[in-house]
Amino acid sequence: MxxxxxxxxxxxxxxxAYGAAGAWYGHFxxxxxxxxxxxxxxGALTPDLDSDNAVPLRELFSLVGAIFPLFLIPRLRRSGLSLEQALVILFGGYLVIRYGLLAVFKKFTVHRGMFHSIPxxxxxxxxxxxxxHHDEWRLRAYMAGGMMLGFLSHLVLDEIFAVDLAGVPRLKRSFGTALKFTSSSWLATGVCYALLLLLAGAAWTEKRDDDPFRIEIRPGRLTEGLLKKRW
Ligand SMILES: [Zn+2]
Structure with a gap:
């Protein structure tokens, strides 16, 4: 690998390159x-979340755990939560990913299983x-595109090269285990496609004003006054 x-x-x-293209063509x-x-x-690191190599795995989960909750900020702002409540959710998200999800992944994933696949x-x-979350769907698509570009680069690299530290590419033996649509485990393949359908359905049905994934947590009476100050 x-x-x-x-x-x-x-x-x-x-x-x-992707950022430069977005600035140039998209005027972002x-x-x-x-x-x-x-x-x-x-995205270029994400497929190896199934790796059993401890150090990169911990680094990966720390990174993903820190970054992904931040994407909830637009949603949290809309939900009317106070800054403190939002921070609790963000920190909780980090802990769940860094410790909870890491433990689950270690137990249930197989390296070069369905994590290295097109779905x-x-x-x-x-x-x-x-x-x-953003009203402008092109912005969301641009973000998703960045993730997928990085992910694809990983699959292609895994498929063809083993890039060693000296930067000399050499052919590897495990050809055909990264850019694939199914794995030998029917359960893993089934779960993967079910998740894909679920997320595709969520993206398809989501309307701007009627967001099914919107977090609706009603503030308590005591904090309602404080919430009028937007953060
Ligand atoms: Zn890999």
Missing amino acids: ANFYGHFTTGVVLGA DWGVVFLAGGLTAI ALLIAGLAVYNIY
Whole structure:
């Protein structure tokens, strides 16, 4: 397999190009451009969340745990929560991903299973599209596109090259285990496609004003007055 740094370097280079393209053609501001570029770099690492190599795995989960809750901010702002309540949710999201999800992944995923597949690539893109809330769907698609570009770069690299630290590419033996549509496990394949359908359905049915994923938490009476100050 291409190693952690090989994937990361590729993701950063692609992210820079993707960000530049967004600024040039999409006229997006620097915040959007850097975020999408960063997502490309994260996307390039994401398939190896199924890896059993402890150190890169912990780094990956820390990174994903820190970044993904931040995409909830637009939703949290709309939901009328106070800043403190929003921070609790963001920090809780980090803990759930960094410790809870990591433990689940270690137990249930197989390296080069369905995480290295085309449906997983689509799931990653749709997850970003659904989590990142914005009235402008093109912005959401741009973010999702960054994620998928990075993810695709990982699959292609895994499929063809093993990039060692000296940067010398060499052919590897496990050809055909990354860019695939199904795995040998029917359960993993089934769960993967079910999740894909669910996320695709959520993205398809979501309307601007009537968002099914919108977090509706009613503030308590005591904090209602405080909430009038927007954060
Ligand atoms: Zn991989």
